[in-house]
Amino acid sequence: MQNKINNNKDRCLFFRRKILQISQNVPALHIGGAFSSTEIVDLIYNELMSKTSEKKFNDTFIMSKGHSCIMQYVVLNYLGIISDKQIDEYCKPGGILGAHPDYGNPGIEASTGSLGHGMALAVGMHTADKINSEERKIFIVISDGELQEGSTWEALMMAANLNCENLICFLDHNGSQSFGVTREVHPKFYPIKSKLESFGWETFEADGHDQEDIIKKYNSRKTKKPFIIICNTTKGKGVSYMENKPIWHYRSPNEEEYKIAMKELEIQS
Amino acid sequence: MRNKFAEAIYEIGKKDSKICALVADISPAGSMLDFQKDFPNRFINTGVSEQSMIGIAAGLALRGMRPFCYTIASFSLFRPFEFIRVDLCYQNLPVTVIGMGAGLIYSTLGSTHHSAEDIAIASTLPNMQVIAPCDPSEMKLATTWCAKDSKGPVYMRLGKAGEPDFTQNADNFEFGKIRYLYKGSKIAIITYGITMNLANQIKKYFNDNGLNPSLISNHTIKPLDVNGLTKTLKNYEKIIVLEESIPHGGLSSRLKEIAYDNGIISKLDCYTLRDKFINFYGNHQELLEKHNFSFSYIIKNYK
Numbered sequence A: 001m002q003n004k005i006n007n008n009k010d011r012c013l014f015f016r017r018k019i020l021q022i023s024q025n026v027p028a029l030h031i032g033g034a035f036s037s038t039e040i041v042d043l044i045y046n047e048l049m050s051k052t053s054e055k056k057f058n059d060t061f062i063m064s065k066g067h068s069c070i071m072q073y074v075v076l077n078y079l080g081i082i083s084d085k086q087i088d089e090y091c092k093p094g095g096i097l098g099a100h101p102d103y104g105n106p107g108i109e110a111s112t113g114s115l116g117h118g119m120a121l122a123v124g125m126h127t128a129d130k131i132n133s134e135e136r137k138i139f140i141v142i143s144d145g146e147l148q149e150g151s152t153w154e155a156l157m158m159a160a161n162l163n164c165e166n167l168i169c170f171l172d173h174n175g176s177q178s179f180g181v182t183r184e185v186h187p188k189f190y191p192i193k194s195k196l197e198s199f200g201w202e203t204f205e206a207d208g209h210d211q212e213d214i215i216k217k218y219n220s221r222k223t224k225k226p227f228i229i230i231c232n233t234t235k236g237k238g239v240s241y242m243e244n245k246p247i248w249h250y251r252s253p254n255e256e257e258y259k260i261a262m263k264e265l266e267i268q269s
Numbered sequence B: 001m002r003n004k005f006a007e008a009i010y011e012i013g014k015k016d017s018k019i020c021a022l023v024a025d026i027s028p029a030g031s032m033l034d035f036q037k038d039f040p041n042r043f044i045n046t047g048v049s050e051q052s053m054i055g056i057a058a059g060l061a062l063r064g065m066r067p068f069c070y071t072i073a074s075f076s077l078f079r080p081f082e083f084i085r086v087d088l089c090y091q092n093l094p095v096t097v098i099g100m101g102a103g104l105i106y107s108t109l110g111s112t113h114h115s116a117e118d119i120a121i122a123s124t125l126p127n128m129q130v131i132a133p134c135d136p137s138e139m140k141l142a143t144t145w146c147a148k149d150s151k152g153p154v155y156m157r158l159g160k161a162g163e164p165d166f167t168q169n170a171d172n173f174e175f176g177k178i179r180y181l182y183k184g185s186k187i188a189i190i191t192y193g194i195t196m197n198l199a200n201q202i203k204k205y206f207n208d209n210g211l212n213p214s215l216i217s218n219h220t221i222k223p224l225d226v227n228g229l230t231k232t233l234k235n236y237e238k239i240i241v242l243e244e245s246i247p248h249g250g251l252s253s254r255l256k257e258i259a260y261d262n263g264i265i266s267k268l269d270c271y272t273l274r275d276k277f278i279n280f281y282g283n284h285q286e287l288l289e290k291h292n293f294s295f296s297y298i299i300k301n302y303k
Helices: A008-023 A033-036 A037-047 A066-078 A084-088 A119-132 A150-161 A193-198 A211-218 A257-266 B002-015 B029-040 B051-063 B073-078 B083-091 B120-121 B136-149 B193-208 B226-235 B251-261 B284-290 B296-301
Strands: A052-053 A059-062 A138-143 A167-173 A202-207 A227-231 B020-025 B043-045 B064-074 B096-100 B127-130 B154-157 B179-182 B186-192 B212-219 B221-222 B238-242 B268-269
Touching: A008 A033, A008 A037, A008 A066, A008 A257, A033 A037, A037 A059, A037 A066, A037 A138, A037 A167, A037 A211, A059 A119, A059 A202, A059 B120, A066 A138, A066 B127, A084 B073, A119 A138, A119 A150, A119 A167, A119 A193, A119 A202, A119 B051, A138 B154, A150 B051, A193 A227, A202 A211, A211 A227, A257 B226, B002 B020, B002 B029, B002 B120, B002 B136, B020 B051, B029 B043, B029 B221, B051 B073, B051 B083, B064 B073, B064 B136, B073 B083, B073 B120, B083 B179, B120 B127, B120 B221, B136 B154, B136 B179, B186 B193, B186 B226, B193 B212, B193 B238, B193 B296, B226 B251, B238 B251
Parallel strands: A059 A138, A138 A167, A167 A227, A202 A227, B020 B043, B020 B064, B064 B096, B096 B154, B127 B154, B186 B212, B186 B238, B238 B268
Antiparallel strands: B127 B221, B179 B212
């Protein structure tokens, strides 16, 4: 099992390097969105979620942007919940981990990957917890692409209707999608904040790669409305040639590109 | 059947605190209002948003609850289809999706509100179980099974209102098994759901003409009772299949497969709706006649 890394920045670099290593075994693993969500996912698992024992969380995590689950896998591996063998068999015959998370796998509480499903699942879980008087938070990470799905807005409304005060959402707003930059591809997607507020959510914005800023906003919560932080991020963050380049949504770097990426991450440590 | 379903879910919900009722703003029957009043935290109206109804039900089931999702069939299955596929079927969660007023019951509301394809579509999904009880008594037994015993998702096709009971003297209800309502000889009439009324009329016609057909409720369309149906195919000279559904993907085509697999291809008379959206505004019966799915049309073949 991996030794504990106390410094958050080092931990995030460790996760990015680990994802790069895994990328060399598979043709594609959605590296861009994994790197935009690195600080968010690390923060939720390693700082925010309450535990009942060493490897068991009381709170729930849903990776609604399921295509970035490699980030979730490496954190769960770091925590000893997913084994090294399971990581080695990622997307391989005989392995249990695929490019989207499957319910029932260690640490995976819902199958996602089809965009726009996680929010309603989270609202349902929250409702069940209320019925059963279970005190726990539900953390959910959604993508800006998912926020273009009508189903997400249906569920956002229901979260407010049902007073989902323990529902905490992090929007990985990397502003980049298959056809290019979201501001150009889908201009009326903006503004986001006022839309979310009008749907009954307490909404903050943060630098999604600055964990101190995210925590500051997390602690600024004033109401019992469902809570969302718009985390402004960079797709492919940490590797210069990947940043904001749509091609890195999906593909794995080749050997040469891998070496350059590892070197860049080394300099950052 | 609508009111009887609401009564059933209320009675089951009174004893079992895991039962939840979700509606997508369908006008509720009387007892559904009682459920809302007596168990307010287990009654959720998602408004006119069927995708979130299914997703929220899945979230509830992931926490061990047993939700029922209730609206008109075309909106409970067709509209949120991908949510049913991924959230319910892929995760194999015990959520029951009710398709109210299925078939062509809402005749004058037009094809937007008809669901002739529901049985075929629901049956395509891995893990999905499909059931269509034929009268209020059978519906109550099926609902109880969904609430207590089902290990995965169910699509339950229901009628609307006013169906009489046909199952007073029937075999015991067992999920996944055909059920004899009446045991005769030589001819077997097989149907499910709302079409039992027509099947019963045809049975009576044969009785009046000196024949004594069996009457079978094939309430569970998936998983289909292949053994029971194979025996029926072997033991009868003629099998008449009636379903208020499109011609393919339902009981008729499945029975033809079973017949072919068993080398029995000459005994089956299948009656279904036509593969058409028919723009005709009349009552349910009048619309069925446009589909050549009526008592008078069918008995012409047996005169």
